[in-house]
Amino acid sequence: MNVHLILFLAFAAVAVAGAVNLLAQTHPINSALSLIAVMAALAGEYLLLGAEFVAALQVIVYAGAVMVLFVFVIMLLNAGVEERTQGSRVAILFGIPGAVLGSVLVAWVVLRHSGTGEVPAGALPGVPATIGPLLFHEFLLPFEITSILILIAIMGAVVLASTPPSAPVPPREEN
């Protein structure tokens, strides 16, 4: 029980609590804030692995830009409290055992392949000076394709949000 393990458990507890809170909250803004807590806890986990560049980028990109846009949309659309619908018996009957089975399966596969040894901080290269060449040599193709994917997503969003040029402007109601 060293400091590393205690910190790991602390960040993991925050991440799991944030994820559970995200599902349990009824107002979307509270869910968005819980997701930010999850992102921050994951950044802490990356830091514990010695990946300081990825941890900083997680905070800058995920928690600081993507989630800001989520919050922006929730504020702009004035999304209200979600409605309580009747529970689905089929979902509970098949869902809970299915979820338990799925997580046991995933845990078994992961432990089978990687064991329970912990990664000491600094064992993996995390300095920007090592990640940069990796990104531009071994992982150049995924890098470039991801940027094209994002460009396509932006174009799709612009097309969806723009008004069609031939649609007639609806006449204003006369008072």
Added chain:
Amino acid sequence: MPIWLYILASVIKSAVVLGVLLGAVAYTVWLERKVVGHIQNRWGPTRVGPFGLLQPIADGLKLLVKEDLTPPHVYKPLYIAAPLIAIIFALTSISVIPFGNPITIGGYSIPLQITTDVNTGLLLILGVTSIGVYGVALAGWSSNNKYSLLGGLRASAQMVSYEISLGLSLVGVLIMAGSFSLHDIVDAQAGHFWGFIPRWNIFTGQFVGFFCYLTAAYAETNRIPFDLPEAETELVAGYHTEYSAMKFAMFFMAEYANMITVGCLATLLFFGGWRGPVFGPTILKAVLPVFWFAAKVFVFLFIYIWVRGTLPRFRYDQLMAFGWKVLLPIALVNVIATAIAVVW
């Protein structure tokens, strides 16, 4: 270094830096009122103490004892959390900023920054400023008020847009220094041209990068000419309309603390940090770098206030168009030009 000594040194450094920072925030307000006053051909505060120097103390006391009114229709958890988020992250970014060379006390070398020299120091500051956007956005939304909501939305969109140009304008400096650590970036600016022009980054090619950074930083800190989110003539007071007394003071302090952080970063990255003529006995040699650093940050604060007194504010569509269509391409071209120049 034994762990107890490290903790003791960190606690002392935190206390000193926070004390100086909060004092600097209060007196930056004084400086702003005096300088903007003189620009507008009037005296600033002159009555409270000589040259109005006790005015910030009077203001602080007023804000402490003022009635802290919480309007009934606000969303309470976020209403209370938003100024806390703003001030916490504004004060956190000062923790990786080095003020001088490491000093040696009793055989131990103590770095003059609250943390040790973090090798991704610059990314940490960028990350903390990214999170500071939430303070503004959530304040605008939780106030349940159309002026605040518009102010909060405008502020968050503006800050996210200009963060990109801010980051890119710093990439030029990073290419030249080869490290994210702020200490290394300052050390890369050592030496002189022809004996007397210092080899600061602004003279060795980052001229465009500096102006890009300054403009993006003005937009990030919501200062004129980019202060539409808190424009008095258009949005009552924008995102801090419904806040009174201490919570308003926290937003105020967060804004000025962000200004000071921007000034510190600009001196570290473009103006050689604490480098300056060092002479005299050893005690003077330890204090002079900190003095040069403070003098350069003061110059930046003065420029901030000077711009505030001089320029009118941008309209929102002009602001967004400028950020995406002008500043971002300039920052990108700066990165490419710096990369080409370094490789050659």
